[in-house]
Every structure is written in C-alpha cells, then in structure tokens.
Amino acid sequence: MAIPKEKLLQAYRMMKTIREFEERVNAEIMNGQIAGFTHLYTGQEANAVGVCEHLTDADTIISTHRGHGHCIAKGADVIGMMKELFGSSAGLCKGKGGSMHVADVDKGILGANGIVAGGPPISVGSALAAKIRGDNHVAVSFSGDGSVNQGTCFEAMNMAVVLNVPAIFVIENNYYSEHTSINYAVGCDDLKARTEAFGFPVFVADGSDFFAVYEAAGKAIEHARAGNGPAGVFAEQGRYHGHFVGDPQSYRGEGELDELREKYDPLKNFRAKMAETGEVSGEELDAVDAEVLALIDQAVEEAKAAPRPTAEEVTQDVYINYA
Amino acid sequence: MAIPKEKLLQAYRMMKTIREFEERVNAEIMNGQIAGFTHLYTGQEANAVGVCEHLTDADTIISTHRGHGHCIAKGADVIGMMKELFGSSAGLCKGKGGSMHVADVDKGILGANGIVAGGPPISVGSALAAKIRGDNHVAVSFSGDGSVNQGTCFEAMNMAVVLNVPAIFVIENNYYSEHTSINYAVGCDDLKARTEAFGFPVFVADGSDFFAVYEAAGKAIEHARAGNGPAGVFAEQGRYHGHFVGDPQSYRGEGELDELREKYDPLKNFRAKMAETGEVSGEELDAVDAEVLALIDQAVEEAKAAPRPTAEEVTQDVYINYA
Amino acid sequence: MPEKTMRDAINEALHQAMTEDDSVFVIGEDVAGCQGAEGETGSVGGVFGVTGGIYNKWPDRCIDTPISESAIVGAAAGAALVGMRPVAEIMFADFIGVCMDQIINQMGKFRYMFGGKSKCPAVIRFASGGGFSAAGQHSQAMYQVMTSFPGLKVVIPSNAYDAKGLMLTAIQDDDPVLFFEPKVLYQETAEVPDEMYTIPFGEANFVREGDDVTVVAFGQMVPKAAAAIDALADEGISCDLIDPRTSSPLDTGAILESVEATGRLVVVDEAPPRCGLTADIAGLAADKAFKSLKGPIKQVCAPHSPTPFAPELEAAYIPDAGKITAAIKETLA
Amino acid sequence: MPEKTMRDAINEALHQAMTEDDSVFVIGEDVAGCQGAEGETGSVGGVFGVTGGIYNKWPDRCIDTPISESAIVGAAAGAALVGMRPVAEIMFADFIGVCMDQIINQMGKFRYMFGGKSKCPAVIRFASGGGFSAAGQHSQAMYQVMTSFPGLKVVIPSNAYDAKGLMLTAIQDDDPVLFFEPKVLYQETAEVPDEMYTIPFGEANFVREGDDVTVVAFGQMVPKAAAAIDALADEGISCDLIDPRTSSPLDTGAILESVEATGRLVVVDEAPPRCGLTADIAGLAADKAFKSLKGPIKQVCAPHSPTPFAPELEAAYIPDAGKITAAIKETLA
Numbered sequence A, B: 001m002a003i004p005k006e007k008l009l010q011a012y013r014m015m016k017t018i019r020e021f022e023e024r025v026n027a028e029i030m031n032g033q034i035a036g037f038t039h040l041y042t043g044q045e046a047n048a049v050g051v052c053e054h055l056t057d058a059d060t061i062i063s064t065h066r067g068h069g070h071c072i073a074k075g076a077d078v079i080g081m082m083k084e085l086f087g088s089s090a091g092l093c094k095g096k097g098g099s100m101h102v103a104d105v106d107k108g109i110l111g112a113n114g115i116v117a118g119g120p121p122i123s124v125g126s127a128l129a130a131k132i133r134g135d136n137h138v139a140v141s142f143s144g145d146g147s148v149n150q151g152t153c154f155e156a157m158n159m160a161v162v163l164n165v166p167a168i169f170v171i172e173n174n175y176y177s178e179h180t181s182i183n184y185a186v187g188c189d190d191l192k193a194r195t196e197a198f199g200f201p202v203f204v205a206d207g208s209d210f211f212a213v214y215e216a217a218g219k220a221i222e223h224a225r226a227g228n229g230p231a232g233v234f235a236e237q238g239r240y241h242g243h244f245v246g247d248p249q250s251y252r253g254e255g256e257l258d259e260l261r262e263k264y265d266p267l268k269n270f271r272a273k274m275a276e277t278g279e280v281s282g283e284e285l286d287a288v289d290a291e292v293l294a295l296i297d298q299a300v301e302e303a304k305a306a307p308r309p310t311a312e313e314v315t316q317d318v319y320i321n322y323a
Numbered sequence C, D: 001m002p003e004k005t006m007r008d009a010i011n012e013a014l015h016q017a018m019t020e021d022d023s024v025f026v027i028g029e030d031v032a033g034c035q036g037a038e039g040e041t042g043s044v045g046g047v048f049g050v051t052g053g054i055y056n057k058w059p060d061r062c063i064d065t066p067i068s069e070s071a072i073v074g075a076a077a078g079a080a081l082v083g084m085r086p087v088a089e090i091m092f093a094d095f096i097g098v099c100m101d102q103i104i105n106q107m108g109k110f111r112y113m114f115g116g117k118s119k120c121p122a123v124i125r126f127a128s129g130g131g132f133s134a135a136g137q138h139s140q141a142m143y144q145v146m147t148s149f150p151g152l153k154v155v156i157p158s159n160a161y162d163a164k165g166l167m168l169t170a171i172q173d174d175d176p177v178l179f180f181e182p183k184v185l186y187q188e189t190a191e192v193p194d195e196m197y198t199i200p201f202g203e204a205n206f207v208r209e210g211d212d213v214t215v216v217a218f219g220q221m222v223p224k225a226a227a228a229i230d231a232l233a234d235e236g237i238s239c240d241l242i243d244p245r246t247s248s249p250l251d252t253g254a255i256l257e258s259v260e261a262t263g264r265l266v267v268v269d270e271a272p273p274r275c276g277l278t279a280d281i282a283g284l285a286a287d288k289a290f291k292s293l294k295g296p297i298k299q300v301c302a303p304h305s306p307t308p309f310a311p312e313l314e315a316a317y318i319p320d321a322g323k324i325t326a327a328i329k330e331t332l333a
Ligand SMILES: Cc1ncc(C[n+]2csc(CCOP(=O)(O)OP(=O)(O)O)c2C)c(N)n1
Pocket: A039, A064, A065, A066, A114, A115, A116, A143, A144, A145, A146, A147, A148, A174, A176, A177, A178, A243, D029, D067, D069, D091, D095, D098
C-alpha cells in the first residue's frame, strides 16, 4: 500500500501535533494553568493517526478519557482544544467539557469520554445510523486495555455483530489501566482472541509504527465499509507519561520508560522509515516540526488570552429548549 | 462414573418434582390462583439436577427469572415455594418475592433473579468469599442463552478468572431469549468458544440427558473446587412452555414442541437409560412418581389454605435495623 | 372520536412519526420478535405490544437487539447524535439499573459537555410502575430518579390521549426524552383522534378544577386521584387536579397558581417517599407559595419499601383513592 | 487529640475493622495497585489513597479488580450474602451509572424479596461531589439519587471525625451501606481519636446552635454553611446547623424539633435541585412542622445543569457561603 507523499506529511504533522500538544499541556498543568484531570496520549500517536487517516468528516470516532490524540487526528481545531483545556468560554466546548469531553460532532468527533467504555455502545449507534441510511460511513471507537473489561464494551461488540453494522473497535493496549497491568486485569491470555470470539476479525499492529497501524486499520475499515459488519484493530504501544498528570508511576519496571522512548517512539520510527525509503526528506519533516511548534505556541498564547466564562453560562446549553 | 442407586433415585425424584411443580403451577396460573410473571422450567430439569446433585448446602447457586427448577434441585422446600408463588405470608419469602425471587440463603440458594444476568456478579462474590476463607465451596450461576449477552455476565466471567475463584457458569441454551432465537442474539457462531475465550474451560452436555449434565458439571465443579479457578457448563435443551405463562410462542417452528417432548424429555430419557442398565426398576421410578405427585398435591392444598399477608407486613423486612 | 387504549395510542404515534420522518426508527428487545427463529419476524411487536406492525412496514427501521440495555441506549444515543430520531424500548423501567450510565452520563450530558454544539433527539420508552404483582425488580416507577438528572426530559402520560400527543412531541423534540408508560394503564382507553397532534412539554393538564385543595398527581395516580376527588364532591370539597404530564420540565407556574388560589396542596405519586416527586413539588410550594399556604402539604406515596409480590401487599403498597382522600382531608383539617 | 485528614481517618477505620474482624475485606480498582506489573503491589492503595497499607498487611483481603463496576458491587453483595463484610470502592460516585442494578435491584432488595431471611452487610464507598474541575462525569454527588431506594443506607460524612466513626458503624451494620466521601474534603483535617468508635446512623450532628433559622446541610456543604452562619453572628442572626450525616435513615426528629423552635428552614446540598435532598427535607417540614413555619423554606443547591469544567463555572455552580447567607436572609425577610 503506497502512501502518497502528501498523506505521509500529513500523518507526520498529525503525530507531531499530538506530541507537542500533549507535552505543552503537561507543562501548563505543572504551571497551574490547566485544571481538572488530564490524561496524556504521548507515545501512542501512531494509533490515532494510523486509524483516522482513513476517515472522512462523515465517519465518526468516539474516544476515551485519553482523548486529545484521537480528537486531533480526526481534525479537531487544535487552538479550540487548547482553549477548552484552559477552560475558556471560547474553547471548543465553551469551557464546559474540558480535557475529558473534547468533542466536535460536525467533524465526526463524538467526544472524549470520562466513563471507561462509555463510547463503544454509542459508536454502535453511529454505525447503525449509517446502515439504516445506506451510506457507507463507519464508526470507530477507541478502547484501552482496561476498558475492554467493562460490560458495555462487550455488549457493544456483540450488538455490532448482531446488527451487522460498520463499527470498528480499536483496542489500544498500553499495558496498563491506571496502576494495574493488562496481565492482571484481562483474565485470558489472548485478548485479541477473546475479542475475535465475538465474531469479527481483529487486525493487529505494532502501535509504535504508523505504517503498521495504517495498514491494519485500513483492513478493518475496508471490511466494515464494504458492509461486512464490525472489525477490530489491536495495537500495542506504551504511553510515556503517567496515567494522569501527576501519577508517580510506581508500577513501571526499571528502564521501561527509557526503552519505550528509545525504541518505540512513533515519531522517531516514522523518521527512520522515511530516511530509509527517501519518500520524505529530513528537512521536510523539520519544516513540519517548526510549523507544529509555532501552532502549539500560538494555541497556548491564545488560550491564555481567551475570554473566561461567566456565571450566567452555567445554565446555558443544557437543553435546546426547556419550558 | 458409576452413580449409586440412591443418588439415581434422588436425581429422578428431583427432576420429577420440578416437572410436576411446574405443570401444576401452570394449571394454577390458568385457574387465576397465582399472580405476577411466571417462567416455567419444564423440559430443562436435567440441567438443574445434573448440576445441583454435586453441591452441598455450603455451595451456592444463583438463578434467573426461570428459577423454580434450580431452587428445587438445590433443596428448597417445595411446599414453601408453592406458598410463595401463591403469595402467602407463610411462603418461603413471606409472599414478598414471588416466582422471580424464590430464595433460601441457608440452603445456599441466593435467589431466582428478575434481572437478566443479575446473578453472575453475585455468584463471583460468593466464590470470592470461599477463596478468602480458604474453604472449598463453589458458587454456581445459571444463565440463559440470552443472558450471556448482558454486560454483567461478561464482567463476571473475566473477574472470576482474574480473581481465580471457584465460580461455575452454567449456560442453559434453550434456543430462545423471550421471542428471539440464539441464532440472532448471540452474534458469534460458537457461544462455547466465546465463553472459553475468557480463560476457563467449558464442558458441554446434552441438556436432556441427566447423565451427560451430571458428568460435565462434575468436571467443572471439580476444576473449581480444586482451586483452578472458574469453569463453565454449556447445556442445550428446549423448554416446553412459552417464555412466560401466556406466551403464544409464535417463534416456534412446526412440530418443534412435539419433537422436544418426544425426543428430548429428560425424564423419559432417564427412564429409558434405567431400563437399559437395569440399575433402577420401572416400579421404583413409578413409586417416586407417586410420592412426588402426592407432595405437589399437598403443596397446592397447603398453599391455598395458607395465611394471606396483611398490610402491616409491607414495611417489614426492608432493613435489619433502621433508625 | 374513536376510543383507543394507551398501548394503541402510542403505537399509532410511532406509526405516524415513522411514516412522516425517515430518521425515526425503533430499537429494543423483541420490538419485532422472532428474529432468527422459524416464526414470522415482526409478529411480536414488543412484549407489551407497543411496537406492533412496525417491522412489517419498515423492517430496516425496526431493530431487534440482544439483551444488552446499555448497548440499546447507547445505540439510540449514538444514532441521535448523528441525526437520527431513535425510539428505544427498555422493557421495564427497573432495567435502568443496567443502562443508567448511557442515559445520565452520556445521552443526557452530551450537549452540555460539548458546549451546546450537539443535539441528541433520542426517545427512550419504559414500561413503568406497579400493579402487576411483578415484585421488586419489575414494578418501579423510576421516573422520579431520572427527573433528578439535568439534560433529560421526563414524560409520564396518564391516559391514552396524552400518551399519543406526548409521544409525537417527544419524537420531534431535539433533546433526549425519557418516556415512562405506566404499564397498568396500557389497556385503559380514552378518545384519541386519528390524526397527529402534539402536546407541549411543561404544560400541565387540569384534570379537575376546584377551590379547596390543589392535588398534583402523576401517571397511574391521576385516575385514582380523580376518583377520590369526585367522591369528595358529595362532601362539598372541591379540588384542582393537576397532571403535570412531564416532570422535567415541570409546569411550576400552573402548580403555584393553583396553590395560591386554594392554599392547600396534596401531591400523589406511586414511587417511595424519599427524594421523589411528591417531595419535589412540596418543596417548590413551601418556598414559592409559602404565603398562600393554609395547611400542611401532604404527600401520598408508597412507603419506603421495595414493591412486594403478593397482591394484597401490593394493593397496600401502591397509593389508592382512600389514601388520597385521607390526605385531602388532613390538609383541610 | 491527633489531627487527621478525612482520608487518613477512613483509612484508619478500615485498618482497625480489618484487624478486628477477619470477614472484612476491601475490593475495587487499584485498591492495592500494581497488580501484574513490575512495581510493588500495594503501593497505590486506591487512587485517592484511602486503602493505603491494607494490601501489605492483608494481601488476601485486598482485592484488586478489572474495570468492571457491576462485577465489583456484585462481588461485594454476593460475599456479604454468605457472611463476609466487604468494603468495595467505586472510584467516583458518577460510576454508579455502570453498576446501579447491582446496588438498587440486587444488594438493596435481597432482604425484602427474600422475606427477611438474609442479610447483606456490604459497604460501598464512593468519592463523591464537585470541586475538582472534573466536569460532568466525575463530579456528581449521587447520594440524593440513592436515598430514593429503600433497602439501602446512605452515609455522607462532612468531616474526618465523623468519617471514621460512621465507617466503623457502616462495617458493623448488617444492612447494605453506601458511603459517599465528598472528595473535596479528603485533605481536610479534624481531631480524630486513635481508638475505635462508632457514630450511630440516623443521628444528626448539631454543628451550630441558634434560634432564628434552622439550616440543614450535607457533606461538603456543612463547612460552607458553618462559615455562612458564623459570619451572620455579627448581624445578630443565629442558626441551628444540622448535619444529618446519614440521609437514609434520616434524623427527622432532630430536624423537625429545630424547625419547630426556629420556624424557619434552609436546606443546602451540592446536587441539582430536582428530586434531591433539599426538596426531601423541605417537603418533610412543610408537612410535619407546618404550624411552626414563619417563612418560606429555602433550598440552596446547584442549578439544573450538569457540572461544568471551567473553574469559574464550577465555582458558580456549587453553592457557596454567599448563596447560603442570602437564603438565610430570605427566609427571615
Ligand atoms: C466506569 C469507569 N470506571 C473507572 C474509571 C476510572 N478510570 C479512568 S481511566 C482508567 C483506566 C483505563 O485504562 P485503559 O482502558 O487501559 O486506558 P488507558 O488509560 O490506558 O488509556 C480508569 C480505571 C472511569 N473513568 N470510568
């Protein structure tokens, strides 16, 4: 599957945007500029981008508590997102949602989600809408290795098969749910097999390799788009930060994080691959880096200057109309 | 596995008791004597008895909306049950629970349950108690072919594996959940495999054959009792009545019920087997039949004469103490 | 006007809405029935018969599901987020227990959490309340609990006429709506026009008008309250009987106006007493109509117990006309 | 007496109960922590640190679980039915959405449905309420909703001292208990004895005593109400401040006695207004203390909206001392 150069650059730009967004958010939390609970996606960029590069605005995704990466990859306005995290009324969600509820339904982003496995049932609904309408849109839900143990996730998988809808279940195994290892929380030895036992194919990818995820996601999405029912993607890749900002990460093995950053960095790996194939030059990627850094700088600057919400806004946006 | 004669007679007595209890309940509902929603177990007797014959009072079961059979097999007082169904204050649950909530915790019966898949998580708790205490008791939950699609059921299965507790999941496939076939509601082709994918062995049995169920359940229970974690039993056998009393059963194929009653009657099959092996004579079984009929007659008679609850009782038994 | 049962009135509303609008679909357990079986698919139409005939006309918009309530509500919520108008059936309101997150934390909060930039026009239907000797897990009203959650609208029809009009409003409404059908009223009839009509949310119905006491009642309590009030006419006591029809939004104006006129209030509901609608409305009046009050505000509801099974116990559990009469007299005493 | 945080006070109660009684165990997500990982098992002790140190002493009675709240509550309920005394942790009260059936239809109804022939001495702990900019799905009080369900006891400590005593009572209690810990108070300190002590359920605490107005407040609203009342002393207004500590059972006697003395009532809670505890208590007084009432009963609570994220919005959302002061003055006006 040869990927056009423009798409390669775009994929890299997206991954880099996620990386810099997250690193900057981390810094601004430390600075006391961002309130609430925030979960960073750094290290897992290839999953979000490898999947979303196959999607249009009419396809939907639904994300998790660790949602920034998915939203950026699906085309959310990065400046609006930063403003949202800062709690501005000019934020993507007017400062009402924050990190755990970033959303842009017009872009097919049905939201980050603060409830573990809250998303898959909703994604099945979006897929069902596509089936009823007879268009060929697909609906992607992201779940973590911990999330797959929640009943709603299983229900959604079985229901998607029963209704034969184009739902794609992306399972991101970053080895931990909070402070607990997948080795403990998933009882069986083979999560991929447990997922497939529900009755749909699951495509596995190295989650530190954009190209691997892109290929696996491509197969899954093609399967679903063609009317063959749901499919899964199973990608493994660690996260670089704690579960949430502030997590002491007592669960990590010695050298684990160093190894992750060293050998399993989606951005480094992408650059290495490009150096190998020569499809995109280092200078071109450097230029993207510079653009992204400028964008994130601008986002933070704008977010700091953005208007703050006022008390009257508290009761707005609950309903469309309410007598 | 040679079964002592006494146990054979006991198993037959239990199955016959369930059969006659259910048939009589059906008649009394038609007579307008029993209120509420009632789901009959007729036809599936071998499952309940094949499993429960391995259990002691210290082992627990938790049942479903279709709970009479399991409760009888686990040793519930049949007369108390009949009184309960009639809504008497002398009933097993003082007329407060009725058909869907028959229970006797002292006998290890944690109740029928009106919520589909309400039972498995509770059963895991009972199994966990056994593990913490270090005794060798086991906890059995019964689920239907429809119940296995509820999230709580999946959660319980995974949790039982993770905690390595002696929980036994008995799945009774009677082909339908209400008016919907398992072919539709379970998305995958192989429910046994989907269950095993959670990480425990599942033993399959013909649910119309007491000996088959007894053997499969024996293996599952042995596995769990020995500290090897959860196990499953998967038994297929149709029910003879509708989903609930009054169901027109429009979902049945032509001749389906006749075939079930003809070829897959656990009681007939038991008798045939005994005729073959000669372990128990027809006369001995006839004697059991007579005893059982007398018992059920007595139960109905007593239930009709039993005291009715009064209004003060409504607010009793909510709490043990409440200031 | 033709007489129809509440069941048929709701069914008619569904048929008419689906005829008019392609984006309406129904989803739930056995809403068609016989899927995968040899019997005729569609021959069930819901265990209470409310979705009868839909599969036969619109097989693609009558979605049978496994027993997976969270997935059902989620499917409705997700489809609504992308522009459909699903009407999901959750067989018994008690089953909210297994799908509450999707209702309160997902469907009901999208719009707010997303900064007002989404809509979720889903309707979830529930058979609600007691009266069938169905015991603790199949008899709860549950609408009082759902009223607590901002972002949801809560409808409780008390008769076939209202049920049809409120259902048509619910389907057209752009916010998520929970529609609680008192199952004991399914067979009750009223005059119901054949044509489509809507009844606005947040507008109470004055079932009776009177001067002495304001009675507010919900769902299956409305006919019981009406019976109590009619019997009291002989004793020279006349009451306003207000059926709010929707508990969220609530027609506070109508209630307060009536209480200001009568000075006395009795609130009736079948749910248990704690943090329920009877307290909710009593609290409203004790603040906003305080100056007008001439007697204690009485609440008539079930006791603080689960619903019992035995018919005698259930009859003692669910408020009846006698208890309503007694409360009216108490507030007058 | 030593000063301890609410977190440490609850932790101490757990340690002492587990020392005394082998049948007590804790269960929940990361209550130990690092299971299956290379780090030291037990080094987490719950995401809020409330179960710290337990795994190290009693590894067999500190049960880490997958993210499966229904299975967690079910496991607690099932173990309790067969004689154990589990203390389960559900991380955020909002997650009741994914396990409500096990709480309300199972654990809370066993005893009644089984005709009084069982007991289920399980405690479920929840971190509850707002104050952390945690937005719509991580900030709900939820205890008002649970109060609606018969069969459950509902505890809401407002300080470290009460938290310890109420937790020890909860563990010894033979009925299922839901224990809501206002998470914004975890770091707040009070004098807490080292020894074991219990505080009976259904006995309110008089935090302040006064003559003019009765103020009833729950959880994190108690210190805010106290601050408001203390400031009003300068203006010559004195109030009873009642902290019921348990909403089910509720100490109706203490509330009614106080209202009978003051004639005025303000009820304060952080949950939204509909069908909540403020209405519940207002309704109680409007019936049972009607004759004594001298002014409208005021409810101070969050608006009918989900909890917003931005700190400014959340500050405007959760009732503060200013709003409590205003309500006290209004009922006196
Ligand atoms: C229903 C529910 N239970 C628990 C939590 C708390 N929680 C938030 S994230 C998380 C771990 C999720 O792990 P995983 O699915 O692997 O995602 P990851 O954080 O690794 O991306 C938990 C337990 C929650 N938000 N919702």
